[in-house]
Amino acid sequence: MLNRYPLWKYLMLVFVICVGLLYALPNLYGEDPAVQITGARGVAASSTTLGQVEDVLRKQNIEIKSAVLEDGGSLLVRFNNTDVQLRAQEVLAEALGNNFVIALNLAPATPRWLQTIGADPMKLGLDLRGGVHFLMEVDMETAMSKLQEQTQDSIESELQTKGIPFVEVAKNSDGGVIARFADNNTRAQAVDYLTPRHRDLVFTLGDKSSFTATMTDQRLSEAREYAVQQNINILRNRVNQLGVAEPVVQRQGADRIVVELPGIQDTARAKEILGATATLEFRAVNTNIDAQSVLRGRDRSKSEVKYRRDGSPVVLLKKVILTGDHITDSTSSADEYGRPQVNISLDSAGGNTMSDYTKDNIGKNMATLFVEYKDSGKKDANGRSILEKQEEVINIATIQSRLGNSFRITGIDNATEARQLSLLLRAGALIAPIQIVEERTIGPSLGQQNITQGLEACFWGLMVSVIFMLIVYRFFGVVASLALVVNVILIVGVMSMLPGATLSMPGIAGIVLTVGMAVDANVLINERIKEELKNGRSVQQAIHEGYKGAFSSILDANLTTLITAAILYAVGTGSIRGFAITLSIGVLTSMFTAIVGTRAIVNLVYGGKRVSKLSI
Known part of the structure; x- marks a missing residue:
């Protein structure tokens, strides 16, 4: 019979939506200002440290929301607001001394029952979540000193292997290596032996039967x-x-x-x-x-x-x-x-x-x-x-x-x-x-502003799409709107489940884009159904042919988008990759909700029934 889904398809649809909703849920709980206490090398935080921290904060009348000893050997102390957090950091840094590193943090406020099933909020990018920016400088003096030591060891080892006696091989103040010998003949023998083996060294003869080996400018640059x-x-x-x-x-x-x-x-x-x-x-x-x-x-x-x-x-x-x-x-x-x-x-x-x-x-x-x-x-x-x-x-x-x-x-x-x-x-x-x-x-103030603006863009984009669908397609517009909402929930749920996925401002743009693409898929389906009805098809045949005929167009459009997203991910970095990941997830979820989700609701309402007119 046309337009009837077997029970397992409905159960599968309900299961997917429930899982997506469950893993999207942690994003509603926000974060707590916290202090992370990590032991320096050779020192590990313990239950004794936990008791000491609680005593210190209690004496200073600093209220703790919670304090736990984590598996990695660090303490996480949560507070109600950032003012208390900053005060606690100063107090703890003075009390614990140099044995521990005290750092400000933001810890997810996800309930324990969600954490037990691995449900965590989405990772947010630096533009949304804030984070840490380090500018590091390489100590070139130490690098050159290491290279000098390697040259010294190499010359000393090769002379010993060849059996050429030497008085001393040592580093000099100019970054080179000086070698001293008992006489000039031994020095000449050593230079003749070492020169072809060290093309990146310049050997300069010195007084008292010595030579100095210095690296070429090209070798130093390399x-x-x-x-x-x-x-x-x-x-x-x-x-x-x-x-x-x-x-x-x-x-x-x-x-x-x-x-x-x-x-x-x-x-x-x-x-x-x-x-x-x-x-x-x-x-x-x-x-x-x-x-x-x-x-x-x-x-x-x-x-x-x-x-x-x-x-x-x-x-x-x-x-x-x-x-x-x-x-x-x-x-x-x-x-x-x-x-x-x-x-x-x-x-x-x-x-x-x-x-x-x-x-x-x-x-x-x-x-x-x-x-x-x-x-x-x-x-x-x-x-x-x-x-x-x-x-x-x-x-x-x-x-x-x-x-x-x-x-x-x-x-x-x-x-x-x-x-x-x-x-x-x-x-x-x-x-x-x-x-x-x-x-x-980088604090969360700018990030919060970006998140708010991004969410507003998603919300108004979704609202405009919903209003359009309701006006033009009536009941089928309601079905399409439900699919859009479920699509957003699934995107958030999948992004929260993937360990390497991070939401940034370009990622929010990807979500807005996929909302538009999901509307496009529903427009194709609804217009195809209306076209079949105009051609004299029955209601059941029009629904069937509408979904069947629109499928190839939807598949082609989304497949080309997925190929583009794959190329962006392959050649891009940072935020570009984030956009590609979000776009790919959104394309897949929008296809699922537009084709499978809406069809399930339409089949449930109209499937196998004698209907003379559709609300479309």
Whole structure:
């Protein structure tokens, strides 16, 4: 029989609408002003910290809406308004000191029962939600110093391999490397051997049987460019680890990088992760000499003293076995005794290096040195923060067998520190330290204005379409209007469900556009039905032929729009991609509501009935 839907189609339609409505619902609850409390490295927020925070705020008569200890080892304290939030941040920063990072935040006020099914509000872009804007500067002096050290190690290693004796290989103040020999003949032999192997170095003969190796201008320029580009790639990886949708990470000038994080939920963690320059160095432990002898000046050319967290000294050989640059993946877990550990995976070159070293040094000790650069609190002549290198031995292990591409690091204090270390290593070690020279938190005031204007545009666009449909198509206009409302609900629901979808001003434009396209589909269907009625078809045949005949036109129009959206997504960035995603979702939902949704209502009202006239 014409125009009859089976029961399963109605149930499917009701199910889709209910799911869309359920996942769109969190967007109505808004957000609470909050303070995010995240522990610095080696410190994790606990229930004790939670009690301390509550006591401090209670003594200052600051009312808390809620305070919870989250899974990631951070505290989220909610307040009723922003004035109380700002006051609480000042009080907590003074009470907790440097062990914790206190950051302002906006936390979704979604009820717990919606959170349990994964229903969260839409992620909003920087123009709507606000967020964090960082301007970062690459420390080129440290990058060039690292390159100088690599050149020094390379020359020293090659001379030893060739068996050419030397007195000293050291860095000089001009960024080059100076090598001294016992006589001029040995120096000439060394220069003849090294020159063809280092085309990017210029060897200049000096007095007292020495030469100076300096990098060419082209090599220095390439190194600076490499440092910035690699840092951009690593920052992008770290942003991905934070799970931020539609971030902006781009170069500005010669040595600066702009990072914008829209709608970031944990600004404290973002600042700590993005600015961290943590990496690992694997070094041999020198057990043949004690720390005091090295500190007094013995064996300083080959060994140096580093310290554990408890302050105990460890003598390490200066030569680095392997750096964190070769780490391709890292995860945190617990060992067989429940203690935190970090599992390391190396690339092929790193795996071969580790394998060759451990094969020849079974039974000896190898240390894992954690290296990071932190703000010293001092400023240079230009007013920029001076970074301070901090090193800590986090693990000393006895090599019991030959290691390959995968191994683990133990001796870490807590699970939170293990998770953070694994995240930093997985995202990559920065080629050179970076410092945040400008930080701006974009407030929600402009965003709220944009949201209001965007919603008004959607509302009036929808109202004009509804009025038009009601006047021209009467009952079928009511059906089309219901489809438009359901279409908007489904768009919001799908946008809320997709983890990578972010709503920005161009995204709102995409929603307005799809509302118009949904009206267009209903106009095609209704006009086709009216045309069939004029041609003498019965009511049932007119409805059937109307939907059937309009389907191909609707499909072609929406398919070309989807192709355009796919191209925009492929070649666009940021807001352009957001527009493409919203447009694609809107096209699909509008086809569903215009073809399946309206047909279901029409079939329910007119299907299988003897009707002589349609309200159209």
